[in-house]
Amino acid sequence: MMGSSAGKPRVRSLLAALIAGALIVACGGGADGGSGQLAGIEGTGIVSGFGSVYVNGIEFATTDASITVDGEPASESRLRVGNVVRVAGRIDKDGNARADRIVFDRSLDGPIARIEVAPDGTGELAALGQTVRFDGNTVFVNTPAGDLEKGDLIAVSGLGDDGSLRATTIQQGPTYVPGTTRIDVEGIVRDLDGSSFQLGTLRVNYSGATIEPGADALRNGTYVQVFGAQNGDDDALNADSVATRARAQGDDGEQLFLEGLIGDFAGLSDFSVNGQRVDASDAERTDTAPLAPGAGVSISIRGSLRGDVLVADSFAVQPSPEVMLQARLDDVNAPSDGLELLSTRWTVRADTLYNDERSDNAAGNDRQLRIDRLASGDTVTVHGYMGRTGLVMTRLERVADDAQGNAQVRGPIDSIARNGDGGRIVVAGAEIQVSDATTVFLNAAGQAIDADNFFAEAAPGTVIKAIGPDNGSRIDIARSVQLNR
Known part of the structure; x- marks a missing residue:
């Protein structure tokens, strides 16, 4: 196993172009303890891991950083993988970065007005006038998508604005009480008049609100965070506080x-x-x-x-991930950023999201999980897509071993063949063997169908999910296969 420094060469190589020529901007005389001048660096990105804080593929040391979570001073432990944060800091000629300030503000905290979850786990919900999309890269902190319902209070961090978000984290909150629970949402002001404005499809009544820094700062196009209460899904949000947020970052040349x-x-x-x-x-x-x-x-x-x-x-x-595999790791090659499972080879991105979900396992949770802390035989769930040169991993979770020794594969079919009373299906290079006698075949609604109907509907490009014994190189014989779209 390699030490925690194994990830640094990868980050530094990705930063080479960024740093070139930047150090002439060094502030404060450029002193950085002897390793060269420091350049200012600032930006917005997704937290992808810890042991330091990784944001946008950059490892930021946080020893002296001030961290703010939803407007309050906080420790690094309050941050989660998937949070969208703003970072200001410094970086030296070798690519070593350290954060001076990290700020996390959720995108919205409110009740679900509508939610639709597809069989493949992707979906869309509406909350506080925002349309929120979620996919295999979305981290559901404490409740899976399939268990969320209309009226549930959720906190969302995500990318986007003006009424549309791609969720990066979703966390279920306490019981929501209409008209009483204080909720909040960020967005761009539209259709401003003397007492109200629009955020996405949500009307905000600000006639009784405190406006920070002042009413003259509120205008169409301003980015704001609004707090208040709402009586019903179709009612206006009665704001008690409206805070304008500067979206511009950095100084000229930074x-x-x-x-x-x-x-x-x-x-x-x-x-x-x-x-x-x-x-x-x-x-x-x-x-x-x-x-x-x-x-x-x-x-x-x-x-x-x-x-x-x-x-x-x-x-x-970064496209939405279309492939998911859960299986035991065959091989880990940290220096080349490669993983192998079910005989498929995956490349890890510098901004791949890492989560350890083994809290019910004797090994416990490893908040500092990276590729160099994985070992052959670990059970992982990976999400990603087929790039021009092979499979690319966008998210990895280390999970507890499956009690039945099952693996799972979901994604579009590469090839499918009927062989007598069975068949062979390949998804993203992973082989799945099925048997008419023992495999349960399901349609997209989760209803049992016979093998002939399954093979009549399934074709290259059709998305399926297969579960069955992890035999190292393949699933053999699948316990179930389901049409996902």
Whole structure:
């Protein structure tokens, strides 16, 4: 097993382009204890791990950092993988970064007005006028998506604005009481008049609210956080507090990183993310996703601020994960950022999300989980997509061993063949053997169907979920296979 420093060369290599030329901006005389000048670095991104805090693929030391969670001073332990945070700090010529300040504010805390969950676990909900999408990269902190219902109080952290969010964490709260429970939501002010404005599809009545820093700061296009109460799903939010939030980050020439959803897109030379104008026309693309940048696409960017434009040095897009595997690890190769399970090979991104979910296991939870802390034989759940050069992992959870020794595979079918009274299905390179006699075949609604009907509906590209014995190289014979779409 490799020590915790194993992840640093990867982070440093990704930062090389970012740091080049930046150190001329060093502040405070550039002293950093002898390792070279320090450049300022600032940005918004998703927390992907701990042992330090990893944000946007950068490892930030937090020894002297001030941390704020929902407006209150907090310790690092209050942060969770998946939280969207704002970070300000410094970075040296070797790529060593340290945070001066980390701020987390949830995107909304309110009741679910509507929720739809697909068989593959993806879905959409509405809360406080916001449409919230969730997928395999969303961390459900204490309640799985399938157990959430209309009226449940949830706290959401996510990417996006103006009424649409891609959730990165969702946490169920205490019992919600309409008209009494204090709730909050962030967004962009639209249709402002003398007493109300719009956030997404939510009308906000601010006539009795305290406005920070003052009423003259409130105008159309302002980003705000609103607190108050709501009597019903279709009623206005009666605000008691409205706080304007500055979205611009950094000073001219400072190094910036930014993660969010692309807004108005007129090409790589002119688009916006979180209200920040971006020019990525000369930037290096660092991902292998088969997805072009465009409106609504999730993107992470590194570059520098020139005037009011973030000029990108590099960027990466991240599609929603379409493949999930849960199995025992066959092999771990930390130096090459590679994992193998069910004979499939996965590449780990610098911003891959890591969670240890073994709280009911004697081994306990490892908050500092990274690839170098995994071992062959560990049971993991991985989410990701098929990139141009192979499988790319966007999220990894180490989980307790399955009591029945089962593995799980979900994703679009690569190939499928009927063989007498059985068959062979391949999903993302993982082989699944099925038997008419022992495998339970299910439709998308979870109803049992016979094998002939299953094979008539299933074809390359059809999404399925298979559960069965983990025989190292494949699932053989599957206990169940279900059509997921």
